[in-house]
Amino acid sequence: MPKSSRSARRDQIGPARPYATARIKEGSTTKKSSVHGSNLIAPNTGIGQHFLKNPAVVTSIIQKAGVMPTDVVLEIGPGTGNMTVPLLQKSKSVIALEFDPRMVRxxxxxxxxxxxxxxxxxxxGDAIQTKWPFFDLCVANIPYQISSAIVFKLLAHRxxxxxxxxxxxxxxxLRLSARPGEALYCRLSVNTQLLAKVDQLLKVGKxxxxxxxxVESRVVRIxxxxxxxxxxxxxxxxMIRLLFNRKNKTLRSVLFTKATLRLLEENRRTLRSLEGQTDTEEKVQDILERILGQPSYKDKxxxxxxxxxxxxxxxxxHREGIHFTS
Incomplete structure (x- = not known):
């Protein structure tokens, strides 16, 4: 898959500007690209670059994205521009976020x-560290190493x-849309499905x-x-991070470790203090026993x-004063 997972400072193209408009310095030694310029540039697989070379797949992705002439499109990792050019032809504008200066040129x-x-x-710049501007659609061929970070950043974007x-x-x-009981069901599945609808669109071969x-690839819509x-x-x-840390254990087994009980007790004490409430004699352990003893959660x-x-x-x-952040 494409581009880089490394954190790096944002290099600038042009004097004192955080972005480059569609211009290039005269006298550049960069070769004129073909329609699919990936044939002229060697991919850096050390940072996860794999160029999408099939124009039919590019066309399918853009069609499934539903790009309209009024759309501002954010493309993360444009690479050599095989998808950037048709996106530009379909949209109002494209903001391309790219780490590799060779790809920018x-x-x-x-x-x-x-x-x-x-x-x-x-x-x-680095897609994780860079503040994203306004956009209507995001189209991205992203590195495996930062897929999770990109998805969580998208879920939080406003x-x-x-x-x-x-x-x-x-x-x-498949993890993004996995259901309870499936092998791939995980924290990523739950958090993504809480905040978004996920559709599997297209399988793309190596x-x-x-x-x-x-490995094989897929295109998803979020x-x-x-x-x-x-x-x-x-x-x-x-809560989800804690419970899925040992997802095959019962809820009681996960929450009744000494470290977890200590954390929940400290959180409760801190929050009650901030709210001006006096501490109660009831222990967190007793509260957990009461909640997890219910038929809905017993041995789950x-x-x-x-x-x-x-x-x-x-x-x-929350009703019983148990919180997972202080």
């Missing part, structure tokens, strides 16, 4: 002196966008890339729920609970 070169030149803006269409590793794609990656659920996500994720495991189960469980904890 190639994309700029490909649109130079074309009608699409004025519609392109490139931000050179203002809301219409949808994101992402090319990711097949197993990662031979559609140069060089072929070691559409944020609007309005978002009325849940404190930090608190929610604190995180891997078998659905969204509603987790929402009800978090509400039960």
């Amino acid at each position: 190639e994309v700029l070169k490909r649109v130079q002196k074309t009608p699409e030149e004025r519609k392109l803006q490139i931000i050179q 203002p809301m966008f219409r949808c994101a269409v992402l090319m990711v590793q097949e197993e990662f794609a 031979n559609n890339f140069r060089p072929p990656p070691k 559409e944020l729920k609007n309005p978002p659920p009325p849940v404190n996500f930090v608190e929610w994720d604190g 495991r995180a891997k078998n609970l659905d969204l509603d189960d987790f929402l009800h469980l978090l509400a039960e904890f």
Whole structure:
């Protein structure tokens, strides 16, 4: 898969600017690219670069994204621009976020002196560290190493966008939409499905890339729920992270470790103090026994609970003064 997972400072193209418009310095030694310029540049597989070379796949992705002439599109990792150019032709504008300066030069070169030149803006930097601008759609062929971080950043992005269409590793794609009881069901599944609707769009074989990656890929569509659920996500994720740390154990086994009981007791004491309440004699352990002894949760495991189960469980904890962040 594409681009880099490394953190790095944002290099600038041009004097004192955090982005490059679709222009390139005269006298550049970069070769003129073909329609699919990936044939001229060697991919850096050390940072996860695998160029999507099949134009039919590119066309399918853009069609499934539903790009409209009024859309501002954020493309994460444009590479040599094989998807950037048709995106520019379909949209109002494209903001391309790219880590590799070689790719920046190639994309700029490909649109130079074309009608699409004025519609392109490139931000050179790390996709995780860079603040994303406003966009209507996100289209991305992202590195396996940072897929999870990109998805969580998309889920938290405001203002809301219409949808994101992402090319990711097949197993990662299946985790996004995995259901309770399935082997791939995990924290990523629960958190993504809490905040968004996920559709599996397209399976993409290894031979559609140069060089072929070691695993198959899939294209998924992520559409944020609007309005978002009325849940404190930090608190929610604190519980989900803890329960899925040992998803095959019962809820009681996970929560009754000494470290967890100590953490929950400290959180409760801190929050009661901040609210001006006096501490109670009832121990966290007794409260957990009361909640987890209910038929809905007795002997249950995180891997078998659905969204509603987790929402009800978090509400039960809060009702009894149990919190997963202080």
